[in-house]
Amino acid sequence: MENRGKIQSCGTQPQGSEHDTLKRDVTPFQSFAVAFGFVSIATGIFTAYGAMLSTSGPVGIWTWPIVVVGQLMVAFILGSLAARIPVTGYVYQWASRITNPVFGWIMGWISFTFLAVVLCAVDYTIASTVLPVLFGYEGTANNAWLITSLVIIVQAGMIAFSTKFTQKFNAVAVTIQLVGMIGLIILLFTVGYINNELDFANLFSTGKVSAEGYYSFGGLTSVGPWIMGTLLGAFTIVGFESAANLAEETREPARVVPKAMWQAVLSLGIIGMLFLIAVTALLGDPTTLETSGTPTADVIARVLGPVLGNFLLVLVVISIFSCGLVILLSGTRLVWAMSRDERFPGWQQLHKISPTLKTPVNATIFVGLIGEVVLAIFSQDTDALFVLFSAATLLPAIIYAVSVLMYALKRKELPPSHGFTLGAWEGPVLIFAIAWLAFELALFRDASFAKPWFYVAVMFALGAVYLTYLLATRGAKGMKMPELIAIDSILDADRGADFSATPAE
Template identity: 40%
Template sequence: MDMQRDRQLTDGSADDLQTMQTFHYSQELKRTLKLFASFAVAFSFISITTGIFTNYSFVLNTAGPLGIWTWPIVGLGQFFVGLVFAELAGKIPLSGYSYQWVSRMAGPGWGWFVGWVGVCFLVLVVPAVDSGLAPILASVLGIEPTQSHLNMIVIGILLIQALLNIYGVRLASSINNIAVFTEAVGIIGLTVLLGILAVIHHAPIQLLFHPGAEHQGYQLSNFVMASLIGAFTLVGFEAAANLSEETIHASKTVPKAILTSLILSGVFGTLFLIAATLSIPDVALITKSDNPLPAVIEANLGSWIGTAFLVLVIISIFACGLVIMTSGSRLIYAMARDNAFFFSSLFKKISPTTGVPVPATVMLLIIGILATLFSNSLTLLVGAASVLPAILYLITVASYTWGGHRLPDLTHAFSLGRWGRVVAWLAIVWLVVEIGILTIPSEFHKVTLVAAALLAIGVLFYFGLFRRRIVAGEAGVHPVE
């Protein structure tokens, strides 16, 4: 019995093995993730703690406390996207998620391009997350938050995350599972305590609709730009799909993980934002603070309790960066395995000991360090890490409306049935609006230029290096018979 259990933890179920054969791949990664671990991957990637603590200052300075109401709006839009992704993850449970799906629905060229967008997003979002963690860690440790100190902290965090990933997915998953509990305790605990104090202190409900300290000439655009907090945070649920080849019963498990993580993140995030905003002692003073949320927590709970909760926050944000690095390495591996990435023979290598794509992980580490050293704006990193997944989602969902009928019909896989096209069109409308929000305002024009430059570079790489390989059948996914 023990040998049979160990084999399942390596190869997966009979359905998993059959799926790999259907798509002409061999089982190289180790299947160790069950439902909770798969959910933990998606929930930690989303990490409402990370997104809210990183962007709450931006919301207050842009739209005031009123801006928190963009969160449930973004949450609903992303849930439509999540429904489509859940079906795709059930029908094509492979590492590489959108790269695999779009290649089969819209063609290998579009598949390569969406894979490129995914790599750019994952490369940028790791240092963006760790840059949000650095000032909180500096505050707890009593380190002066100069730019050089913060950069050193970020680089140190990146190194630890890379080493944990290289050691093996089981260790990274165990840390991630623990972080789910710390995030739940931190967010739910803070929500309850701050909510009780808000009731005791008779916090005015009008505070939730306050337009901010500087509300002269307040416009709709101020509120719209605050959507960045949800757009940056409520993404990455597809990370569970990116680890499909390491998940047991992936076609059933991953869709549940995606949808559950989105629902809980949307609800918990909304409640926390309400409780935290009602607890603001002075809007003008908190808005000017370098770290508004820690200031609100300390003002209400005192330094000792506040620090204890901030330790839980640090663990959650660290796990977020850890799982993003894991997901990024799997996407690079999946493309390299199909000869659709740079130096594919190197980046498709898997450690025989740990079952981890070590070269891909090291690449993410190096680029993360470079992004940290040469990016002077956290908002620029956050903005680019928000618009890129929106573009990736739009291409994927549009491909679903075009070629979703070409997908294999795996037994018991999650399916939207006749509602699929309706949900997909709702998702498309939302994503077009979201991309407009993240690119049109003048404050986001630098973000737009960064995203446009990365997309243009991808087009050049495709036509210059990869198109010939793909057309000749030397690269790209194998068709399913």
């Protein structure tokens, strides 16, 4: 076989043990469902819409298309990486193979840090922005903490019990989200039109936000009001790369995973924009809801009435729960992949696959517990939701920027993909992706992001301690990735495999 590239990767059967491997049974739709479910416009909009109203006013929704285009360019680049290095652990594996294992470990730890905080941000949304309206009670920090912790426990139990069941549940939930969100948009426009409640002037209103300097880029430690609105889309349109974290469980990953990623971003971008227009046009007086903790749910309940409105809010809860489920699943797979390579704290237990359930039970319990710890740390913060979603926006921006730059520098050394290629568009896509990520990272100079930066700093410090321990006990050479085989060997094996031979667990 000809030499197809210099980059090497871990095989799909590392260490030769059936108890350390996963079933390859994820279908194309399930791969799309993972990417779609992680992004979840229902989650992102219900979480961050209120913050956007207070910082940017209703007209801030027009930052959404900018984010969608920028993240679509990123999805194309990450799809190209996923097609060439189709191994569980995504950015951890990519950085380890493209640069060196030490830097790969750092990126793996950053990804773990992101997944831990975004799990809390998403599940906290159920308790803080939907359930109070659905059941008519006053949301407090304590009851939001309790409900969110219970949600994490249920999600961890599902993932530990059965990957197959989890994937099927998520596929159903994504179908519900697709049908439910499209139906919700149609109903909002229809009922709003019949009742003469649609006010499209809201789409261009700054609300309580001053018009002076509204479109400015801001200063050294501040960001202009309109630009702050991009946080809504930047928090929502993330996690599409989670499909790559199940590469070793996906049939034909080089073809399926990249397609799932960009299709999720594009479809969610279009549906999300329509939903934002509907909700914003139905705000009524935009200044009255800017202080509400549940503005999106308030609009739905008011316009559609208690029965239909609550039914649709139940569908929203299912969508958000599914989003958290996918995040926890992705975190579990990352921890398992790093533990399989003997480089995550407690790897001796976390790399094991349950011989009965065929799932990484220990890794699942661990990620769930970390989520509970992060949740407890932020639970009494009066601005907990903003802190959580801000940190969950900052970290993926860092991950995406590093991944795109790695690809730009090393793409000519990568083996060719047998499933996805950008061809002549690769150069322009790279330029747009880098420009967008530089712009996004510049947002976090604003003083309001001090707490998210503190969380990042603390987690980085903890990672630095363990990395120092690894280097002291093993040395840089001891960090070499185990069981290296050529990427094209994985792809060749996939093309010739009979995926129907072994039933999935």
